[in-house]
Amino acid sequence: MNFDKFIETKRQEGSDSGFDPTFMPDFLFDFQKSMVEWAVRKGRAALFEDCGMGKTPQFLVWAQNVVFHTNKPVLILTTLAVSIQIVREGEKFGIDVKRSTDGSISSDIVVSNYERLHHFDWTRFSGVVCDESSILKSFDGAIKDSITDFMRKVPYRLLATATAAPNDYIELGTSSEALGYLGYMDMLNRFFKNDLNNSATKRMYGEAPKWRFKGHAERPFWQWVCSWARAMRKPSDLGFDDGPFVLPRLTENQHFVHSENIAEGMLFALPASTLPDQREEKKRTVVERCEKAASLVEGRDSSILWCHMNAEGDLLEDIVPDSVQISGSDSDDAKEEKFLAFLDGGVSRLITKPKIGALGLNFQHCAHATYFPSHSYEQYYQAVRREWRFGQKREVVIDIVHTEGEKKILANLLKKGAKAETMFVNLIAEMNNGLSIKPRTPITRKIEVPSWI
Numbered sequence: 001m002n003f004d005k006f007i008e009t010k011r012q013e014g015s016d017s018g019f020d021p022t023f024m025p026d027f028l029f030d031f032q033k034s035m036v037e038w039a040v041r042k043g044r045a046a047l048f049e050d051c052g053m054g055k056t057p058q059f060l061v062w063a064q065n066v067v068f069h070t071n072k073p074v075l076i077l078t079t080l081a082v083s084i085q086i087v088r089e090g091e092k093f094g095i096d097v098k099r100s101t102d103g104s105i106s107s108d109i110v111v112s113n114y115e116r117l118h119h120f121d122w123t124r125f126s127g128v129v130c131d132e133s134s135i136l137k138s139f140d141g142a143i144k145d146s147i148t149d150f151m152r153k154v155p156y157r158l159l160a161t162a163t164a165a166p167n168d169y170i171e172l173g174t175s176s177e178a179l180g181y182l183g184y185m186d187m188l189n190r191f192f193k194n195d196l197n198n199s200a201t202k203r204m205y206g207e208a209p210k211w212r213f214k215g216h217a218e219r220p221f222w223q224w225v226c227s228w229a230r231a232m233r234k235p236s237d238l239g240f241d242d243g244p245f246v247l248p249r250l251t252e253n254q255h256f257v258h259s260e261n262i263a264e265g266m267l268f269a270l271p272a273s274t275l276p277d278q279r280e281e282k283k284r285t286v287v288e289r290c291e292k293a294a295s296l297v298e299g300r301d302s303s304i305l306w307c308h309m310n311a312e313g314d315l316l317e318d319i320v321p322d323s324v325q326i327s328g329s330d331s332d333d334a335k336e337e338k339f340l341a342f343l344d345g346g347v348s349r350l351i352t353k354p355k356i357g358a359l360g361l362n363f364q365h366c367a368h369a370t371y372f373p374s375h376s377y378e379q380y381y382q383a384v385r386r387e388w389r390f391g392q393k394r395e396v397v398i399d400i401v402h403t404e405g406e407k408k409i410l411a412n413l414l415k416k417g418a419k420a421e422t423m424f425v426n427l428i429a430e431m432n433n434g435l436s437i438k439p440r441t442p443i444t445r446k447i448e449v450p451s452w453i
Contacts, residue, residue: 018043018156021065027093031240032058035230039158040065044179046133046159046229048427051382052389053232053245055160056089059129060109064095066156067108072126074156076111077147079132080332081339082360083111086131113332114143117150127156130178132359134161134171134378144174151178159229162385169211172225181228191217191224222430231427249395250388254410255296257288257403281405282309282372289401290315293370296399297349302366305351306383308374316351323349326356342366354379357386364391370399373409377416 021040024033036058039045049055063074076097078086083099090097090109098107103119112120122128128151151157159175169192173184182190192211213221236242290312297303297320305320307313310327317325324347326338339361342350350357350366354376363386371383388396402410 016041016043018045019065019069022068023061023065025061025093028057028061029054029235029240029243031232031235031238034238034240035232036061036065038230042228043155044157044181044228046161046175046179048161048229048231050233051162051385052247052391053234054390055131056086057093059131059158059160060086060090060093060095060097062158063109063127063129066127070126070156073105073108073110073124074127074129075120075125075154076109076129076131077114077117078111079359080113080115080356081336082131083113084336084340085360085362086111114147115332117143117147120150122150122153125154127158128154129158129160131160133159133175133178134359148174148178152180162382176225176228179228182224191221218426219430222426223433225427226430229427231424231431233424233428237428237432245390247388247390248392250384250398251395252384252398252400255292255399255401257285257292257401278406278409281403283311285403285405286311286315289372289403290319292401293372293399294319296370296401297368300348300368302348302368303350304357304363304366304369304383304386305349306354306369306371307351308353308372312372313351313353320349320351322347323351326350326352328353328356354383361386362389362391363387364389364393367392367394367396368399369397370401373400373402373406373413375409375412375416377413377420380413381417381420 018039018041021037024036028036032054035047035049039047039058039062047055047058049058059076063076066074076083076086087097087099095109096107097109097111100106100110100112101116101119103116103121105124130147130151157179159179169188170184173182173187176187177183188194188211191214193214194211232238234242235245286309293305294316297305305316305323307316313325313327317323324338324341326335330338335356338347338350339357341347343361343363343365345365350363354374359382366387369383369387371380373380384396384398400410
C-alpha cells in the first residue's frame with residue numbers, strides 16, 4: 001500500500017458496501033438511473049433530491065434490486081397517507097408493493113408508516129427505505145431511536161428526502177448515524193465548535209446549542225456528506241438535460257392584513273420581536289387573517305389553506321365553502337380518507353397544517369395555496385412543493401397572508417431560504433468535484449525509511 005492509499009483509509013468516509021444493480025427499467029429518466037446505480041453500489045446511501053424529481057420510482061427500483069440480490073423483503077417507511085401513493089406508484093411502474101399496518105409481509109416490498117415500525121421484525125428484511133427521512137427530527141427521542149436502531153441492523157439502507165433544513169447539521173448527523181457512518185455527536189465534534197463556550201454568545205442565545213464550523217472544516221464537511229449522499233435540485237446539476245423537469249412559473253404574493261386589534265398599551269401595530277409577542281400577535285389576528293385567506297380562494301377550482309393553529313383551522317373550515325379540515329385529533333384512517341377525497345376531487349378546499357400534510361404527498365391537480373408564515377422554512381418549502389413539482393402544468397400561486405406584527409417572521413423565513421440555497425450549492429459543488437480529496441500538491445519527495453521499521 002502506497003502513502004496515498006494509506007491516507008485514504010484514514011478519512012472515515014462512507015465506503016461502498018453495495019453491489020452492481022441488475023434491474024434498471026426504462027421508465028426511469030437518465031438522471032434517475034444514475035442516482036439509483038450509485039445508491040445500489042453504495043449500499044447505504046442518502047438521496048437529497050428536490051421535490052418532484054421522482055424519488056419514489058428511484059427508491060422502488062433500489063428496493064427491487066435489493067430483493068433480487070438478497071432474496072429477502074425490503075421495508076419502506078413513510079409518512080401518513082403517502083403509503084397509498086407509493087402503492088399506486090408501484091402499480092403504475094409494475095413493481096409489486098403492498099401496505100402493512102401490523103407487521104405482516106405479503107409482498108417482497110412492504111410499505112408502512114413510521115409510527116407502525118414497532119410491529120416489524122428487522123430480521124425478516126434485507127433492506128429499509130426511509131422516505132421523507134427529514135421527518136425523523138419531528139419524532140420524540142424514543143421513536144427516532146427505534147428507527148435508527150432498526151436501520152442499523154439491516155444491511156442495505158436508503159434515505160430519501162429533499163435537502164435537509166438549512167443549517168440543520170444535527171439532522172445530517174442523524175442521517176449519517178442511521179446509515180452507519182459517523183454519529184451526530186461525533187460529526188459535531190469533528191467539524192463544529194459550540195459557541196456556548198463563549199459567555200457573550202450564551203447570553204445572546206440562552207442555553208440552546210449554537211454550532212458553527214471550525215475554521216478549517218467547512219469544505220471537508222461537505223466532502224464528507226457527499227461521500228454518503230447525493231444532492232440534486234434539477235437534472236442539470238448532474239450534467240443531464242432538464243427536459244420536462246423545467247417547472248411552470250411560481251408566483252408568491254404577500255398580502256398585508258391590517259388589524260385594529262393591536263397589542264395592549266400600544267397606539268399602533270409594531271413588528272413583534274420576541275417569540276411570545278409573535279404568538280400573541282397570531283392569536284389576536286386569527287379572524288382578520290382567516291377572512292383574508294378565505295377571500296383569496298374564491299373563484300379557484302382547488303386550493304390548499306395551510307395553517308398552524310387549531311383556531312385558524314376551525315375558523316377556516318367554518319367560512320370556506322366545500323372545504324375539509326385535517327387536524328391532529330383525527331384518526332390516521334380519517335386523515336387518509338380526507339387526503340384521498342382531496343386528491344380524487346371529492347372536495348376542492350383542503351385545510352391542514354404543514355406538519356400534517358406537507359411531506360410526501362403529490363397535489364399537482366391543485367395550483368393555489370394560502371399560507372400563514374412561520375419561522376420554519378422547511379415547512380413552507382415543503383408546503384409549496386406539494387403543488388409546484390414535476391407533473392404540474394399550470395402556474396402555481398402562493399398567497400402569503402401576514403400582519404404588521406409578523407414582518408420579522410416573514411423576514412426570517414426569507415433569510416432561511418437563502419441559507420437553504422447555500423446548503424444545496426455546497427452539496428452539489430462538492431459532489432461534482434469527484435467526492436475524493438487529493439493532496440493539493442502531489443507528494444513527490446522521497447524519504448529514507450529507517451531499517452528498523
